[in-house]
Amino acid sequence: MTSAEIQNETKRKMERSLELLKEEFKSIRTGRATPGLVENVKVSCYGSLTPIKQVANISAPEPQLIVISPYDPSIIKDIDKAISQSDLGLTTNTDGKIIRVPIPPLSGDRREKIVTQIKDMTETTKISVRNIRRDANKHIDKEEKDSVLTEDEAKKAKDQIQKFTHENEAKINELLKQKTDEILTI
Secondary structure, rough: HHHHHHHHHHHHHHHHHHHHHHHHHHHOOOOOHHHOOOOOOOEEOOOEEEEHHEEEEEEEOOEEEEEEEEEOOHHHHHHHHHHHOOOOOOOEEOOOEEEEEEEOOOOOOHHHHHHHHHHHHHHHHHHHHHHHHHHHHHHHHHHHOOOOOOOHHHHHHHHHHHHHHHHHHHHHHHHHHHHHHHHOOO
């Protein structure tokens, strides 16, 4: 592989790690109703586990309420059960056609636990980014040893990968700060 190919692959992998963190953050309860809070909860229906977003329309018409309208009303009990069994700590109200999920305000203690949880998530993502950097550097060393890359090209590539790492860690820290502010704001 050329230096540019290694750098592009590394950058793509690091950006993917960042996107995964953003997706995980969507499912974190902040005291405010968002469809992302329940859209990936798995429902046991039609013989398999399926995310709610694939079997129902999800909306948040009010800041403290999520409304779920299943495409097939016969699975309403399955969706209700899946939300109740999830670790979100939410209760549901069902009228036979739609499910209403009121979002109660978070206590101060619960907010602190959630902040700890998202800090753990961001640390895991940082570790992932660093592992991607390590693998890329090993790949560069191998290419240099095999005389595919010169010593200067290898050094430039490693410097560029380190730059990607710093950029992604800064983005991760910014995401953490935004999410922490969102959770701690009452």
